[in-house]
Amino acid sequence: MSEYVSNVSSGASVGKVEKKIFTIEAGFEVACGRRLAPIDIAYETYGELNSEKNNAVLVLHALTGDSHCAGYYSGEDAKPGWWDIMIGPRKPIDTEKYFVICSNVLGGCMGSTGPTSEDSETGKAYGTNFPVLTIGDMVRAQRRLVDFLGVDRLLCAIGGSVGGMQVLEWSVRYPDRVFSAVPLATTAKHSAQAIAFNEVARQAIMADPNWNGGDYYDGRRPAQGLSVARMVGHITYLSDESMRHKFDRRLQDRCDLSFNFEADFQVESYLRYQGNKFVERFDANSFLYLTKAADYFNLENSWGDGSLMAVFSRAKARYLVVSFTSDWLYPTYQSKQMVQAMKKNGLDVSFCEIEAPWGHDAFLLPNERLDRLMGGFLDRMQAEYAEEAGNAL
Amino acid sequence: MRFDLQVIASWVDPGARVLDLGCSSGTLLAVLREEKNIIGTGIDADESKVGQAIAKGLSVIHGDIYEEVRDYPDSMFDYVILSQTLQQVMDPSMLIREMLRIGRRCIVSFPNFSYWKHRIQFLVRGRAPVSRELPYEWHNTPNIRVIPIADFKRFCRELNVPVLKEVAIGNHHHEERGKIVSFMPNLLASYGIFLLGQPE
Numbered sequence: 001m002s003e004y005v006s007n008v009s010s011g012a013s014v015g016k017v018e019k020k021i022f023t024i025e026a027g028f029e030v031a032c033g034r035r036l037a038p039i040d041i042a043y044e045t046y047g048e049l050n051s052e053k054n055n056a057v058l059v060l061h062a063l064t065g066d067s068h069c070a071g072y073y074s075g076e077d078a079k080p081g082w083w084d085i086m087i088g089p090r091k092p093i094d095t096e097k098y099f100v101i102c103s104n105v106l107g108g109c110m111g112s113t114g115p116t117s118e119d120s121e122t123g124k125a126y127g128t129n130f131p132v133l134t135i136g137d138m139v140r141a142q143r144r145l146v147d148f149l150g151v152d153r154l155l156c157a158i159g160g161s162v163g164g165m166q167v168l169e170w171s172v173r174y175p176d177r178v179f180s181a182v183p184l185a186t187t188a189k190h191s192a193q194a195i196a197f198n199e200v201a202r203q204a205i206m207a208d209p210n211w212n213g214g215d216y217y218d219g220r221r222p223a224q225g226l227s228v229a230r231m232v233g234h235i236t237y238l239s240d241e242s243m244r245h246k247f248d249r250r251l252q253d254r255c256d257l258s259f260n261f262e263a264d265f266q267v268e269s270y271l272r273y274q275g276n277k278f279v280e281r282f283d284a285n286s287f288l289y290l291t292k293a294a295d296y297f298n299l300e301n302s303w304g305d306g307s308l309m310a311v312f313s314r315a316k317a318r319y320l321v322v323s324f325t326s327d328w329l330y331p332t333y334q335s336k337q338m339v340q341a342m343k344k345n346g347l348d349v350s351f352c353e354i355e356a357p358w359g360h361d362a363f364l365l366p367n368e369r370l371d372r373l374m375g376g377f378l379d380r381m382q383a384e385y386a387e388e389a390g391n392a393l
Numbered sequence: 394m395r396f397d398l399q400v401i402a403s404w405v406d407p408g409a410r411v412l413d414l415g416c417s418s419g420t421l422l423a424v425l426r427e428e429k430n431i432i433g434t435g436i437d438a439d440e441s442k443v444g445q446a447i448a449k450g451l452s453v454i455h456g457d458i459y460e461e462v463r464d465y466p467d468s469m470f471d472y473v474i475l476s477q478t479l480q481q482v483m484d485p486s487m488l489i490r491e492m493l494r495i496g497r498r499c500i501v502s503f504p505n506f507s508y509w510k511h512r513i514q515f516l517v518r519g520r521a522p523v524s525r526e527l528p529y530e531w532h533n534t535p536n537i538r539v540i541p542i543a544d545f546k547r548f549c550r551e552l553n554v555p556v557l558k559e560v561a562i563g564n565h566h567h568e569e570r571g572k573i574v575s576f577m578p579n580l581l582a583s584y585g586i587f588l589l590g591q592p593e
Contacts, residue, residue, distance in 0.1 A: 320447065339454065343464040348434070350447050352455045355440055369444045376448035383450075 012089040013080060014046040017071035019111055022103075022145050034131040038120075041145050042067045042111025043103035046087065047095035049150065054179075054385050056151040057093055057378070058142065059083065059102040060159030060166040062364075063233070063290055064282055066110035069102040070095070085366050092374035097382065098155065103145055105138040105166075107289040112141075115285035116217070127285055128214030135162070135297045139169045143177070153177050155385055156378060157317075160184035160363035161330070162290070165297045168338070171317040172303045179388075180381040181317040182374065185327050185363040187334040188308055189298040194329060197236050198291040201229035205284045214285050226284040227275030234274050239326040239359030243267060308341040318348040318384070320377040322370065324362040325355050350377065394424055396571030400560050400586050401474060401500055405429050409471035412436070412496060414458045414488075415478035419446030426451075434470075436461045459484070462491045470496040479503040479545075480536040486552060493554065493591060502586040505561070507541035509580050526583045542578055542585040549589065558588035 019042055027037025044067045049056060059069050061082070070087035072080055087093040087100055104112040107130070115130040122129075146154065157170045157178050164186025171181040187194070205211055208225025216222060238246075251257070252269040263269040304310030319342055323335035332353045342349040354369050356362035363370065394402070398421050405411060407429045413422050416435025419442075425431045435453040437443050443455040454461055458478075473496030475488070480503050482488050492499040504526040511522035521531045529536065542561060549556050561582030563572040574582040 318452075336456070340464045343454075343461075344466060346466060346469060348452050350452050350454060352440065352443050352447060352453075354444075369440075372448035373444060376450050380450035 012091070013084065014071040014088045014095050016075075017044050017046060017068070017073065017081070019044055019067055019073070021111060022148055024141070024144055028140065028144075030131050030137045031134040032131050036106075036113065036131060039106065039113045039141060040111065040117070041103050041106070041113075041141055042108075043101060043145055044068060044071075044081075045102075045149070046070055046100045047098055049099040052386075052389065053151055054153070054155060054389060055098050055382065056146070056149070056154050057098040057100050058146065058154050058157045058170070059087065059093070059100060060142075060157065060163035060170075061102065061105065062159070062161035062163045063294060064278070064287070065104075065163070066108065067102050067104045067112075068110075070100070083364070086371070086374065092371045093158065093378065094375070098378070099151075101146065101149060101151075103142055105290065106141040107133045107138065107286060107293060109283035109286035114283070115214070115289060116283050125217040127217065128288075130285070130289060132296075133289060133293050135165050135169050135293055136173065136302065138293065139166055139173055142166070142170070143174060146177070153179055156180045156182060156381055158182040158184070158374075159186075161186055161360065162294050162297075164330075165294065165299075168299055169297075169302075171319070172299065172311055172314045175314055175316040178317045179385045180319070180377070182320045182322070182377065183335075183338070184322045184370075185324055185330055185335075185360055187330040188311070188338050189300060190295050191334070194236075195295045197232055197329075198295050201232045202288050202291060204228035204232065205288060208284075211284060214288075216284075221279070222284045223276075223279045226279050226282065226287060227272070229284075229287055230275045230278040230282075231271040234271055236329045237359055237361040239328065239357060241326060241357040242359050242361075245357065246270070308337060309344050312338075312341045312345045312347060315342070315345070315347060318381060319350070320373060321349060321351045322363070322373060323351075323353045324358075324360070325353060326357050327360045327362065329360040394569060395420075396562060396564065396569060397476070397502055397584055397586060398424060399569075399571070400562070401476060401502065402428060404500060404558060404588050405431060405472055407431070410469065412462075412465070412470045412473045414462065414473065414475045414492070415481075416442075416446060416451075416453060418442045419449055419451040419453060421474065421476060422446070422451050422453075423449055458482075459488060459491075462488070462495060465495040467494055468497060471498065472496055473499045475499065475501045477502055477504070480538045480540055482538065485538065485548070489552065489554065489589070490592075493589065497591070498557070499589045500587065501545075501589060502584060503540050503545070505542045505579065505582050505585050506539040507543065507579050508583045510583075512580075524583075542582060545585060545587070549587070553592045555590045555593060556587055557590045560586045562586070 022041045024039040027039045068081040069083040070081040104110040119126045157167045159167045164183035167183040205225035208222035210220045211222035247267040250266045323332040339351045413435040422433040446453040473492040514522040561574040561578030563574040
């Protein structure tokens with residue numbers, strides 16, 4: 001979820017990429033009943049769609065990510081896309097084999113329609129007039145993009161965290177359009193603890209006087225509130241062990257405690273830095289909407305009348321579920337519950353709990369185990385998809 | 394291929410649905426998929442083995458076999474295999490009943506504790522047997538059960554589980570060429586492999 005962690009990318013890059021916009025002029029009605037039109041979806045694609053159209057991999061980003069998951073926009077970019085370590089030529093999501101699609105979620109602020117977009121009725125930014133969205137709404141918009149790109153059935157939908165929620169939603173909302181699915185470090189529903197952290201983050205934004213009820217686009221932005229919101233988020237992405245390893249109680253640029261309220265400790269300085277950096281790239285209202293969508297996400301209620309087993313009776317995908325030992329935001333037991341429900345429905349599911357000390361963020365960090373799981377799973381899926389298509393002829 | 398796995402593979406029908414409990418890195422599943430075109434699933438508790446198996450393109454679940462078998466619907470598989478793992482199982486009768494609930498048949502293999510070499514070590518030296526087949530000392534062994542072939546067969550009778558096929562082998566199970574022991578297997582065989590059917 002800290003998408004722009006400084007990963008050093010190894011191996012080949014997809015190179016220069018371009019963000020494109022797909023517009024649905026007529027828009028659609030979102031879950032709360034409001035109609036949203038037109039809708040822009042920012043997206044990027046890498047690799048080539050083959051003639052059988054059976055090599056499309058949809059990558060779904062986490063809470064504050066964007067469509068830029070690999071490559072560079074220009075030679076001056078300091079960093080590649082947020083999952084460049086995973087996506088590229090001869091990388092686990094191999095762009096020489098697969099046609100990779102990644103879009104910014106509806107409600108986001110990286111090119112897709114969201115609270116920063118202009119409301120055609122008022123000529124001003126939506127702000128908090130934007131409808132509260134669900135993960136289902138985001139997935140419906142993505143489906144339209146996938147239609148537009150000429151892909152009938154995705155070879156695989158892959159995503160971590162809130163991206164994993166979208167993977168799960170895809171596989172039960174559109175069972176015939178997803179051959180396989182890889183939900184990483186995710187959950188079928190937010191726990192009270194996860195909602196609680198999101199609520200603290202939202203309160204931090206709304207307590208900032210500059211937030212002004214969400215109407216701040218003509219004036220000063222609620223930078224302080226958004227920064228604190230990001231700090232809260234960051235804590236949940238790490239772990240006790242990773243914080244001890246990274247910071248312990250080390251002091252920041254000083255030999256003694258200051259006895260004032262400056263950032264004495266490295267961990268304080270780190271959080272302030274992450275908060276300030278985030279403010280430059282993210283919109284506060286968008287953060288409110290996206291965290292709300294994550295909190296509302298409840299696969300059991302949406303698709304199974306409260307039963308996870310009923311949810312997966314709809315699904316047809318082959319799954320690879322991955323959790324991380326130190327992830328306390330979406331702990332392993334939540335992944336295991338999904339795996340259990342998938343098994344009870346006789347679905348083909350693989351599961352691995354990867355030993356990693358880095359907390360929830362582990363899915364975005366370099367991890368040889370994850371690379372191999374992903375590469376091996378996708379190879380098998382490609383073979384099985386081709387075989388199934390062959391049998392159908 | 395290891396001789397014990399060759400025997401197991403020879404018992405599995407082509408195209409069958411197979412669950413391998415304690416599948417390690419998926420050697421048997423990979424062979425069965427290659428040679429018998431089976432639809433396979435494995436369960437193992439070791440993260441690195443599971444990682445290797447999934448990376449090979451196998452469908453494997455990381456977890457505890459007792460917990461994981463419970464989730465499958467009845468008769469989900471044609472064969473449920475427990476290869477070289479029974480000696481580490483806490484509740485064998487529960488596990489075998491579960492295996493026969495979720496599978497039409499089950500295949501169980503284990504090192505024969507009453508193999509003559511083990512008997513001699515205990516009888517002559519008065520010490521817990523350590524051998525090629527049971528390479529551990531009493532304090533570091535993962536094996537919590539000692540299973541003579543004769544006792545396993547009695548156990549199956551008590552559970553009313555029919556033994557449909559049995560093969561005793563006289564060489565180390567890792568070797569590729571094997572020797573089938575038909576005379577006094579409880580004494581002369583180092584491994585037993587059994588095909589079990591539904592309880593009567």
